[in-house]
Amino acid sequence: MKVFISDDQQEQRLWLTDIITAQLDDLNFNYELAPVWQPDDVLQAVKRTSGPNIYFLDIVLKAATNGIELATKIRDYDPDGFIVYVSVRDDMMAETLNAMTTPTGFISKMNLFNKEKFTPRVRAVLKVIKKRLLVLNDAPEPTLNLHSGALLLKLNLKDIVYCEKVHGLRTARIVTENQAYLVHKNLSTIKEQLHVSHFFNDFQSYALNLNKIVTVDFSKGWVTMTNGDRLDFSRGTIKKLRAYYQTQE
Template sequence: MFFIYICEDNLSERKFIEKCVENYIMIEDLDAKLKLSTDDPHLLINHVQENPNDTGLYFIDVNLQTDMNGLELARKIRDLDVTGKIVFITTHSELSFMTFTYKIEAMDYIIKENLGELTGRIRDCIDVSYKRYLCEKGGKQKIFKYKVGNQIRTVNYSDIIFFESSSVPHKIIMHLENSNVEFYGTIKELEGLGEEFCRCHKSYVVNKNNIKYIDKTNKRVVMKNDEICLVSVRGMKKLK
């Protein structure tokens, strides 16, 4: 599902944006949802940190009357959600150049002057970002997101050889072609990644597309980079 977020400290203006978003989702029957609307930038950041696999469209007021302005908020979101679309809504047209200073790569910068134009621009942003979301969703490359420190990183499914439980509690080792990455998670959480992956053992989830061959006698699989993963009896049935 495509998610939309709003951070605006003016209650009446926030309600207006909410109405525009919800009406457009309903009229166009989009597989989308207004996930969070708030005046608190910290609440939005916490949500993005806690939901690393969610991405979408962010409508952000530049001049938030808090300890964090909209540009700072957008920069933090960009660090956490590298594929998210960011739209600024503000009365301060003179601040538009600051989006380049902050290196945010904003999708649009909408001025709060004409309500009719504001509604149209909001709808246009939803339409364009939703179409891009569908293209990415239906594209050949699927993307896995994982968190290292305070950063959300991505890797193509096809580049993942297998996942392995780490000796460090609650950590996973992701094996790539020529490197390994360790991050917090559990093997169980990785079972539902998609049909490309199979949990073949209590400690391993393998990318079936990157298996070199299956050694049934010794109950193991040899991956295309020649690394070996153990296979349980139940796991062997799944691989067959």
């Protein structure tokens, strides 16, 4: 888990960092403090993490992107992350809710630099996050559950590298790191259980676990996966994957 503190006023950011990290340590969070605070840098860092992370965001930033806009973009990559607004603009609390960024808390800067009054508010928000993390960690791993003849198949989605249609048959092949399963199911039926946030399902004959893609060669039309398999596609088909990645930039 990473903790981001985005505030364009250096004095305020450093003071907030001291208060927040002290409470994180006291509450025994396992975290890493992100070294970036600029909206663009934060977003690039979020793209490289799996989350959920914690974000303390000032609303009014001297940048092209304000805190609410940044939170909206963060939600595309970290839907379970914890967003906490820390701002002098108490009047914008309603706007943070209307933007549907699902904030965990809103801390006013009214008592900024007053450690005695400000620290309890930070601690209260972090205690809520701690409770929610316990619920997330206890949640069962999402699985693929299939009945195929006498076969009852249950696989954790994170263990699936890709699924492919077996041409000419109403059959699909499900591939993990060290095993492959042949099931008498349409690929479209299997895709219904594959979460769009983790799988690329736009190929007609394949579903790819995005976390298992190692390299993509768009000019030659092939994709290599973590289990060593190389999948070949036509240039017209591979354009769909290129288009997906372009939307994530």
